[in-house]
Amino acid sequence: MAKSTFYHAGCPVCVNAEEELLGLIDKSEVDIIHLGESKNRIADAEKAGVKSVPALVTPTGNVLHINFGASLEDV
């Protein structure tokens, strides 16, 4: 099975979401990409349909945008 990809940007909201979500999903099944540190991956993320972070791109290519109890305006 293809891996999922978790995109984030190191913000507290992202980190919390990451810890919560990766506590539920097998870590070996997820690639974690820090877009702030890996700016060369931003194009990949955009191509995958990522509009905001944190987001999880599933093995089937769907994008789950995750909002950790805060609107993006608050981040």
Added chain:
Amino acid sequence: MAKSTFYHAGCPVCVNAEEELLGLIDKSEVDIIHLGESKNRIADAEKAGVKSVPALVTPTGNVLHINFGASLEDV
């Protein structure tokens, strides 16, 4: 470990998110609540901090609001 709770309302966005997410998380670890059918659970969801659906309340009580590639205005 306490279970996670996945709240949704039966909309296509919710169902897609559910299928994607529950394909990644062990189904035995998640309670699935359809708020449209179980209106008596809406108070529980609000108390847990759920602002929109679909949302996943983790075992630690954090709420991950999931936006399946569409803003809530589009749902």
